[in-house]
Amino acid sequence: MVMLLCVIIPSMSQVPATMHVGALLPLFRADGRPLAGGRKFARAVELAVDAVNQNASLLPESHLELTIRSTNLSTQVGMRAAFEFINSDNVPLGLIGAASSSVSAAIARLLSSFSLPLLSQSSTSRELSDTSNYPLFSRVTAADTAESRMLAESLVSGLQWRRFAVLHSTGSYGSDFAAELEIHLASLGALVVSRTSFVAGADPSAN
DSSP states (O other): OHHHHHHHGGGOSSOOSEEEEEEEEOOBOTTSOBOHHHHHHHHHHHHHHHHHHHOTTTSTTOEEEEEEEEOTTOHHHHHHHHHHHHTSSSOOSEEEEOSSHHHHHHHHHHHHTTTOOEEESSOOOGGGGOTTTOTTEEESSOOHHHHHHHHHHIIIIITOOOEEEEEEESSHHHHHHHHHHHHHHHHTTOEEEEEEEEOTTOOGGGO
């Protein structure tokens, strides 16, 4: 939350008494079932807002008001929620989210057209590091490039493994991470003998 404020406040000529902040989080799955992980993060964001509001040294003449909308892990639902923020009476000064890289990418492109920043807690796709396409996107987690490099070094140098089978989810997160991992493994002299994708959340008994 403090990082989001650091992005927002320097661009403002005057800090308003009430600063509206939005969050786009996966509170539900695509099928409508509640998603525990997304709800836990939503609670963490609420606690962060409370902590900022209770610390007079951070916003001595203002306070934050938070609105959370669900993306349902869907680009379409996430974009619709983002439009609802943009068209609301109290347009947020910035947004937190989304969890999925593909959802974050779509929303970040939209928000940049309205000069609204997006801060993600878990989107790791290398694509999002392109500041020409995502000028107002930032994140608090490492990109796939860094994570996959560290994993490859741990497996090859640490465990002395040389041959690998990679199983990853479809979508930008799983596909991008698997591709980066394969590159780093190859640079260390290891070999990926098999790479298979699956649809996250799909019923395996349906096949």
